[in-house]
Amino acid sequence: MDWNAASTGGSASEANTAGGAGRKPRLADRLRCQLEEEIATGKLPGGTRLDETGLARRFGVSRTPVREALSSLASAGLVETRPRQGAIVAGLSLGDLIQMFEVMAELEALCTRLAARRMTEAERQRLEQTLHACFEAADPGRPNDYYEANLAFHEAIYAGSHNPYLAEQTRQLRNRLQPYRRTQLTGPGRIETSCREHAEIVEAIRQADAISAEGAMRRHVTIQADTFAELAARLPESPAAVDNA
Amino acid sequence: MDWNAASTGGSASEANTAGGAGRKPRLADRLRCQLEEEIATGKLPGGTRLDETGLARRFGVSRTPVREALSSLASAGLVETRPRQGAIVAGLSLGDLIQMFEVMAELEALCTRLAARRMTEAERQRLEQTLHACFEAADPGRPNDYYEANLAFHEAIYAGSHNPYLAEQTRQLRNRLQPYRRTQLTGPGRIETSCREHAEIVEAIRQADAISAEGAMRRHVTIQADTFAELAARLPESPAAVDNA
DNA sequence: CAAGCGGTCTTTGTATACAAGTCGGGTGTA
């Protein structure tokens, strides 16, 4: 894992905490990254109590950096803290998730619209590359590979929007929703559908048809959200659970 | 000032830090609110160095809560921290601001589109009220009154979107851009124009014409951004300055 | 006179100590 990367909380201009590569990172940043990952992965499901002393013991540091990490996570909305009552991993209700997916779809759509208008030739080529990679990784047996290829595809579009702030916001939300998206690619034929949708988006971008591209992307993400909602609706549990597998 | 309100960093469901009213807030939260306001107001212009010891002395507390406040502000992107070099108020370049305004316009437009489809009758009436208030406060002599009315108008639309997460994100960005927007209402005839644009938006919502409403709002915000960009372009300074008046 | 260098000095990062509030269990009483 890359300790230096401040995966969330990015500023408008660039990463705010944790300076350039090669620098010795702060303990607090390392802890934040670690906890972030464990929350995103679902290792720490919503509602888990995060005990400062316990975490300090577990990581072999004092409470001070732990507190800073938790504070940072609270600002990002990944954990909720009640004064004098400690922090718990933020459990997103089904309603919360639907709202967030709705915003996600719009942000991605916006990125795509801007990308269709602003992408350079080099960026277009890069996008086509990622599309090919998606098709090549479209093997239901190795969903992780497709997950990576899919990520690269969307990243290429973020870059094409030529709006780093927008890109960072979208990335952050995407990261936050990650544990609730992973399961969807396991659906039968979902990967092939995803690939076709990607191709449709690229085709629209190729023709510089911003409106079509935007619509295609919105549908692409919305379909995922619907798939998720359908999946989640079967679970009676209120705070949407993630699979800890 | 309301110490309990966590004006930024709101979670999906509700405010994350600082529990319900009546509870004794933490020093760190108070400090964060205070610094937030001073940054938003422009009292602390971009690039200002935030010395932990100095702030601790100034507020009469120890460095610990100051550090937490700064950490939280860093997560929100209001300050940048470089390891071992402390925190400075994030100075937004003109490019950063343009990007953020672009996203702002789209978020507001999205709120409006959703509001046009989802507003209840009561919410529509509330919106009309805020519109009237805007017209009544349209006095160039008291720009603050119009500022408040304008805020209420937009808040009414946020509420109408029925997507609290989206509302919170929009609010946060709005807050962040606040110091760069205040100056615009001083332009000649700007308030009247703003009112007319508001009326146009309300009319579209009244007719449940989501597309028109979205477009009207996007134009409304984009015009402000353009006004700002024009204004800022005259200042040769690179890190966009705010008026400390 | 300018550039490189070393020392000091401030400032941040981390650890520890202390205070204050909250939660739970136990006990007493109606």
Added chain:
DNA sequence: TACACCCGACTTGTATACAAAGACCGCTTG
């Protein structure tokens, strides 16, 4: 037996102490 109150342990919030890493300044030297 059930409820209320009290006490204690544990947790968080805050303050202080210590260590290390840049920054600044003066000195030396080419």
